[in-house]
Structures are given as C-alpha cells and as structure tokens.
Amino acid sequence: MLGEQSLLDYILSTNHGCRHITLIDPGKQSPQIATSRAIAAIEAGSKMIFIGGSTDTPDEIVHSTCKSIQEELELRCFAASQDPSADESTWEIPVVLFPGGAHALSPAADGITFMMLMNSRIRRFLIDEQLNGAPYLHKFSVEALPTGYLVFTPGGKVGEVGEVDLIESDQIELVNSYARTAQMFGFKILYLEAGSGANTQVNSECIESARLVEELCLIVGGGIRTGQQAAKAAKAGANWVVTGTLTEDADSIQQLKERISEIVEAI
Ligand code: 1GP
DSSP states (O other): OOOSSOHHHHHHOOTTOSEEEEEEOGGGSOHHHHHHHHHHHHHTTOOEEEEOOOTTOOHHHHHHHHHHHHHHHHHHHHHHHTOTTSOGGGGOOOEEEOOSSSSSOOTTSSEEEEEEETTBSSHIIIIIHHHHHHHHHHHTTOEEEEEEEEEBSSOHHHHHHTTBOOBOTTOHHHHHHHHHHHHHHTOSEEEEEOOTTOSSOOOHHHHHHHHTSTTSEEEEESSOOSHHHHHHHHHHTOSEEEEOHHHHTOSSHHHHHHHHHHHHHHO
C-alpha cells in the first residue's frame, strides 16, 4: 500500500539513492509465510515488494498472497498512526506484480511491471501476453508500470521460457541500443535481469551502458546475494536492486533480515 504519492512517482524518485526490492514467489510458500517474510524484509529496509516468479502459480494463490501482505501493511500503518514515536511511512510500501505473463494477476496489487521482454524471439512475450493482460488490468485499476525487460547470460528459467537471445557481458553497445529503444517507446523502467539464482550478476559495464540513457529508471536483479554484489550494481547506476533467492533460502526470519540489511546498507 502507498500513501498519497503515485506508484510511478515513488518508483522513479531519485531522492533516496539506490533502493531494494524483495521478490516473493507466491508459488513457493503460503500467503502467511510470504507475509511474514515481506514484513521482515521491510523492517530490514526493503522499499518495495514484488510478487512473481513461477509460471504455473494459480491466480488464487497470487491474489491471497497480495491480499494478505496488503492487510498486514494496513494494520502496521494504522498501528503506527496511533503511536507518536512511530512513522507510518515505514509501512507505505508498494506491493507490485512481477508477472511471467497474463496470468497470476491480482486486483489487490498496487501495480504491475507491464513488461516487454525486449530480447525474446517470440511474439508471445513481446506483445501477446500484454494484449491478454491489459483489459484485466484496466478493469481492476491496477497501475501498469511501462517496463522494458532484458535478460542477460546466464538467464536461468526466464531465459529459457522467454525464448530469449541472451545478452552476453561484452555486448555493451547493444545494451545501450536497447535502453535507447526502451526510452523511445516511452518505457519508464528498464529491468536488467541475469535470471533468478544466477551464478553471475549483470556486469557493471552493461549497467553503465544502460545508465547513459538518463531518463530510465534501472532495476537490476538476478544472482545478487551479498552487499558487495549489490553495491557493484548500485555503483554502476542501478536505481533498484532486486533479490529473491536469498529470501527464499534463508533458514529463519532473523537470517532473512540480516541478509537484507547487509544489502540495504551496502547500497
Ligand atoms: C529474478 O531478478 C530476480 O527475477 C531475483 O533474482 O532470485 O537471483 O535474487 P535472485
């Protein structure tokens, strides 16, 4: 949930330096566990929650997860509003769908990364999924965030499913052309993805090359597990760093908080 500010303004705002997004895959835990993880992530300094991941998660699960997190955020916000020593804005954190296609949507989300998988070889991820999803999003007033999505080596599952021409770490000029194209299409956000659980993150030169297109907000994710890796992405020009796996494989809420705090402090 967000306060008065529009979601896009919140995301594009550059007053805060680089911020952190926690990605939660609703197919990998119950809505209750997803909610406790989201709350712990926010306590550790995450400034946005992405809901997405697995391609086969039923809509009901995605919806219950978004709803459960939103309800808890509302409660926390209300409690903070009653406590003079607390700050309500701590809990004004957007819950955003990060979908693999025109499924797994929920009207309980604040918005959605409405993406073109720019380096896919197939029509389905360039325009067809979007054609199916747009009427639904319009009907339920879920804010669409115009996003170009680029997948780099190794690419992982999204690289395979998306039938992507993976971008290699030395294709610096190509990244710049994609970024310029994204900006000319009117996209506000460019997401640079190495694939969930990747053993290498998107390299700094590629991020820097996209950063030359100053108008774009850069989200960088895939394979980031340490403060040092996150700092590298931030230094190269990322506005947001996303992590998913490090939340999923944390042994406890305490460990999850420590891992996210390390990243938030580093960026
Ligand atoms: C995947 O970029 C995200 O879309 C997060 O990747 O799971 O490797 O953190 P990780």
